[in-house]
Amino acid sequence: MNHLLPLVIVTPLLGAALLVAAGRFVPRPAAEALACALAAATAALALHLLLHAPSPVIDWLGAWTPRNGHSVGIVLHADRLALGTAALVSLLVLAVLVYSWRYFDEPPRKHAGSFPALVLLFQAGMCGFVLTGDLFNAFVFFELMGVVAYALTGYRVEAAKAVQGGLTFGVVNSLGAYAMLMGVGLLYARTGELAMRHIGAALDARGAPDALVLAAFVLLLTGLLVKAAAVPFHFWLPDAHAVAPTPVCMLLSGVMVELGVYGTARIYWTIFSGPGGIPPETVAHTLLTFGVLSAAVGALMCWYQRHIKRLLAFSTVAHTGLFLIGLALLAPEATGGTALYLIGHAGVKAALFACAGILLDRYGSIDEYALHGRARELRLTAACFTAGGLALAGLPPFGTALGKAVTEEAAGPWLTALFVLVSAVTGGAVLRVAARVFGGHGTPPAAGEERETSGEGERPETEQQLTRVPATMLAVPGVLLVGALLAGVLPALHSAVGSAADEAAPGVTVALTPPHWSAPGILLGLLSAAVAAGLAVLAVRRPQHTRSRHWLDPLRLLHSGHIGDYVAWTLAGTTLLGALALTGLL
Amino acid sequence: MMDVLPYLVAAWIFLVGCYGLATSRNLIHAVGCLAVCQAATYVLLLSVGYRHSGTAPVFADLTPHTRPVVDPVVQALALTDVVVGATVTALLLALVIQVAKRHHTLDPDELSELRG
Structure with a gap:
């Protein structure tokens, strides 16, 4: 007590x-x-x-x-x-x-x-x-943070996009929460308990899982994956993050979305990891499927955005996919690495959003094309934004790089390639924005297509358009980046995170070596940072977007901003989740 | 059959709410559909706690162990759930009002600023 x-x-x-x-x-x-x-x-x-x-x-x-x-x-x-x-x-x-x-x-x-x-x-x-x-309590807090997040997203009620994004966010997330509550109800019906550990013990005492346990697992995971914005549950996230006030974006992308991954891990470990739960291979291939989908779709969509906050939002989708993969490996080393990755990512992503907020409040635009070369005088913001891009790509010694390297080591060659590619593409997209907006490199691309979200005509969130950047707005991204850097270089933190993850995950009895730097990890980190820089240089030299048609158009058209479509995708995701879990049980 | 009927009803209400959400042409209707989805959780919780020929778990005029009572825990959960639902519905309807003011429409098909 x-x-x-x-x-x-x-x-x-x-x-x-x-x-x-x-x-x-x-x-x-x-x-x-x-x-x-x-x-x-x-x-x-x-x-x-x-x-x-x-x-x-x-x-x-x-x-x-x-x-x-x-x-x-x-x-x-x-x-x-x-x-x-x-x-x-x-x-x-x-x-x-x-x-x-x-x-x-x-x-x-x-x-x-x-x-x-x-x-x-x-x-x-x-x-x-x-x-x-307590599982029901978890639902209540899940909804509490959800409701506050919808309110904060639509905080500026005079902004047309913000209220639309907040509404979409609210409907999709609440639907996920109700699915989660159905799962809680089913587990209570089976075990008569609400404390997670007691539910897990009661399930194990009953023996092998049946259809009800499977249904509860699928429903609980639906709610958590909606929060974690795993593809195809992710559609609400870019709409909400692109329009929410910048400080709110920092929280949404930095920690709230990641809490979906945390909840997934927690619920699997305490309830479903025993003999009465879901077999580990099933959980592994289910989470792996959603992780790979999210990482791939998030990275592709991220690259083709011109609205800077929307670009960062899609990079969150991609990185959450990587966290889900790290969790799906069900290896204690990978769990420790993922936890470290998450800490580093929280600092880096919040810092990047903070820099984007400075652009919005200084120039009244958040559009990569419209801002081309206009932010040359903001040297410190440029430094922060570039450092953030490199950290997102996994440049050692940032915490993101160490977490990624440790997870890669447990993941095998194919997934390692995916980790390198995804972090390079998302980091590259940020570096491309930095080169165009802060450096004025390349020629300004021709006017974009009509069916994408541009970042023009946004209103600054401060009292007036800023003429100079206040010290607090600049200090925060700097401190956050230093934090992400410290997450990569403090061995005491690494061993603490490692042992905390070992303690939380079931079945770890011996103390494992804490996450640490290794030569291949450093080289892979340098490689992905170099690929990111290369992609950014290529993009700046050869502006895309001039072609009227693009092979990615069908994927982009799916992000329609329509609540009905998003609900349909959520149901499709639940069906996929159920099918994956069922094939593993049969 | 009567044992599983409440669960089938709960599943049906949830799915019919989702259908309404997916095909909605009016945002107020969509928020209503979300409330329908939530009603499914009430039905599920209350049927989980039901005991055959059980009465309300109020012991003021009832000697304990003389007759079965329904599970009070799920009723507490359902009450909490109602509070959560009221909050969510109120907030979403407030956002719908703002959408109507800014976009001059309630048809989700005509909201097209966020895409790609």
């Missing part, structure tokens, strides 16, 4: 309530300072528990402990992986609050507390989802 644990969720929740109640009467700096302080306090608390409390930290809320092995209470079950993720979430929330210091127009109805309150509520939802050991 450790009664400090619930405070990780309660602190931001109370802060949000306080800000909503008092936000009308306090000046804006006070509201934002309070939010920053509470986010920092939550991060400190999570780190304190991570470093000083014996793992796992367990708390039955209200002391509703199990009797005779049965429980009706709600349990928080935090091993070091969970606490580390909660700390990562809280630190990124802090970075976002600092970035959005004096960022927006005067908030609606003179209510200074509304935006920081929503961000804190988002933090509470994410921390709760990470720390809970």
Whole structure:
């Protein structure tokens, strides 16, 4: 029992309530300072528990402990992986609050507390989802972070695209959440338990899995993969990320989407990994299929975007695919590598979005073509954006590169090739944008086609168009990139992440060597960074997009922005998931 | 047959809600369809907790162990689920109002700014 644990969720929740109640009467700096302080306090608390409390930290809320092995209470079950993720979430929330210091127009109805309150509520939802050991509770927190994210996406209600993106996001994600709840209901019907560990034990006691367990697995995974934006559940993500306010994008792409992968891992490990669950080979080929699809589609779509935030959003799809592959390997080394990759990616992706936000607020556009050569004077932003592109491609010694290298080592040659290609293409797309926008290289491409999202005519999110970039907006991407760099060079962090992943994954009894740099890993990282740079140079020299037809057009037409289409794709994805899981069982 | 009927009904309600969402020509109708999908979860949860000839789990006028009661846990879950559903529906309808104001349409076929 450790009664400090619930405070990780309660602190931001109370802060949000306080800000909503008092936000009308306090000046804006006070509201934002309070939010920053509470986010920092939550991060400190999570780190304190991570470093000083014996793992796992367990708390039955209200002391509703199990009797005779049965429980009706709600349990928080935090091993070091969970606490580390909660700390990562809280630190990124802090970075976002600092970035959005004096960022927006005067908030609606003179209510200074509304935006920081929503961000804190988002933090509470994410921390709760990470720390809970109760399956229904996980659904509630899943929906809480979902609802806050829809509200934050549509925060600027006067922007036409933002409300459309927020609505699409809301409908698709809530549908996934309801599928997840159906799965929770089925598991409760079978086991009479809601605590994840008790469900797993009860399933194992019953013997081999049957159709009901399979259905529950498919439904739970549908919800989590919608959140993780795995292809074909991903359609909501680019629409939401392209239009959400930049600080919100940093959170959505940096941690929220990755929590879908975290949830998948958690639910497989604690519920379905035993003899009464789903066989490991089945889980492996199911997750591998979705991972490879997401990585490939995400990378291709990323390359052909001109809307910079949309480009970054598709790179998130691609990288989530890589995380799913890392998870699908079901090897402890790969899990540790994936966790490290995720940490590095959170810093890098948030930094890239922060730089994109600077462009938007400085020039009132987020379009690669329209901005061609206009951002030459922003040297520091250019440096951050380029470094972010190289880190995304996997340049050592960034944390992304180490995580990728360790995962590749466990993945075998074909998947290694995919990892190198996908990270090179997404990193290359970012470097291409950097070369055109900040360097003015190449000729500005001719006007694009009508059926793509351009980034022109966007409105800056700050009070007026910025004439100079505020220090906070520039410092945040810098610090985030330094964080991603430290994730790659601190051996203490590597061994901590490695042992946390070993502890979380079932069946690891001996201590494994923590993630570490190896010569092939460094060479592969350098290779993918070089390929990324090469792709960017080629693209700048020879502008694409001048042709009227392109072989990728059918794929791009699928991203229609139509809610009905996206729901149909979600159902198709569930069917594919069911078919893959079923073939493994037969 | 009567044992599986509630589960079949839940699955049918969920799928019919999805069908409505996929073919919707009006965003308010789409949000309604999402609420239909959620109604399927209520049916599922309540049928999971049902006991034959069970009564409400209120022990004020009932001596424990004299007659079966339905499972109160799923009822608590269903209540929580109703709260979640109300929040989601209210928020999505608010977004629909904003979509109607900015785009001057409620037909998803005519929203075409986000694509490719």
